[in-house]
Amino acid sequence: MVTPPGIDLDAVRSLMDARRPGLVSGPLSAELITGGRSNLTYRVSDGEHRWVLRRPPLGHVLATAHDMAREHRVISALADSPVPVPETVLLCEDPSVLGVPFYVMAEVPGVVLRGREDTTRLGPTRARAVSHALVDVLADLHTLDPERVGLADFGRPEGYLTRQVARWRKQLDASRSRELPGVDDLHARLAATVPDSPRAAIVHGDYRLDNVLVDPETARITAVLDWEMATLGDPLADLGLFVLYWDGGHGAVHLVTGEAASAPGMPGADELVRRYAERTGADLSRLSWYVALAMFKLAVVLEGIHYRHSQGRTVGAGFDRIGEHVPALVAGGLATLDEEA
Known part of the structure; x- marks a missing residue:
């Protein structure tokens, strides 16, 4: 089996032997499970056992290196909770192993x-x-x-929703390449009607x-x-996106x-x-606001893909038509806020 890019199996084996002696019983092989715009996920096996390794995408920049530690931390913290998560095996923040931080967890x-x-x-x-x-x-x-x-x-739960609205507006501004009727109105209405958040919770995102x-x-x-x-x-941000x-x-x-x-x-x-x-x-009672926020966020994500595709900076199935869906999300967000009002 050809080893996929982004992983050095000898380096991973050496680290696992040092950190978890006796866990690995033979030479490692790997296959890429998912790829693309998010973190990369590999299935790693010694022929008898299988694990999953997560690392940042190829071409990753150092500013996002902390993601691996955050993922590893939250999964480890939830190990004995009612929320089912994989068992974590190890976290490596030493860039000399794979060039980026990564972690290994059990395959579920x-x-x-x-x-x-x-x-x-x-x-x-x-x-x-x-x-x-x-x-x-x-x-x-x-x-x-x-x-x-x-x-x-x-995290910093105080002001979470206000920061979310501002963050996604900033993302939108970074991807502006055409007129999007209603998008500025949607942002302004969200910013002006931010709900009072309930007790802070762990948000998946x-x-x-x-x-x-x-x-x-x-x-x-x-x-x-x-x-x-x-x-x-705010946990209702998760619920609003889930509903959408x-x-x-x-x-x-x-x-x-x-x-x-x-x-x-x-x-x-x-x-x-x-x-x-x-x-x-x-x-x-304010769930409609959270659904409208989810529509705004998804509109910004898709507009970013549309922008990068139009610049020749990304490719993918359907990316040539993805921009067609953005106006409907903007209109849906405004209509959802109208329902709440």
């Missing part, structure tokens, strides 16, 4: 449900059970006491169906993945989710929101 059994075909194969009963398990895990995450799991200093592993036989969530955006903040991904009804959302939530047996977002409220006791 389960599948990623990326599209409608995947969820349809579950059948209606198990599809519904998976949807309930998914929102239950999010509720469990948000009701954890950060201090109890050693994450009291994991990108919680959705294809960021978890599922046991398709039991409909159980076996692990929550991709913690690179985790912090302390689940039930957004926009072609742009389907680019991300593959319409996985439209399979037979999958309930609508309203049912899952009610289940979340019952488990957490959260006041969801």
Whole structure:
């Protein structure tokens, strides 16, 4: 097997032997599980055991090096919590090993449900059970006491929403290449109506169906993945994005989710929101604001891809038409705020 770029198996083996003597029983091989704009994920095996290694993308800059330590820290902190996460094996912040920080964790059994075909194969009963398990895990995450799991200093929850609105406006300004009617109005209305946040919680930052592993036989969530955006903040920001991904009804959302939530047996977002409220006791009277924020964020992300593609700086399936979806998200965000008003 050809070793994929970005990983030196001899260096990884030496480090694992030094840090976890006896864990590795033979020569290592590796395959790239995912790639692209996010951190890189490899399956590493000695022929008997399998692990997962996460590192920043190729061409990574030092400013984001801390991501690996943050991911490793939050996963380690949640090890004995109701939120299922992989067991961490080691963290390496020494750039002499792979040139960048990275960490290794145990491989967890389960599948990623990326599209409608995947969820349809579950059948209606198990599809519904998976949807309930998914929102239950999010509720469990948000009701954890950060201090109890050693994450009291994991972020700055005060002013979290105000910083989110400002941050995504800054991202938008960095990608402006055309007129986007309504986008400045959407930002201004979000900034002027920021809700009072509830008690700070551990926020995943990108919680959705294809960021978890599922046991398709039991409909159980076996692990929550991709913690690179985790912090302390307003838990309803997670819920707003979850609602958009689940039930957004926009072609742009389907680019991300593959319409996985439209399979037979999958309930609508309203049912899952009610289940979340019952488990957490959260006041969801301003949830529309959080959904509108999610639409603004996704619009900015897609506009950034459109901008980079138009500059010849990125390629990908459908990137030539991705900009067509941005105006609908902007209009959807404004309409959602109108509903709240």
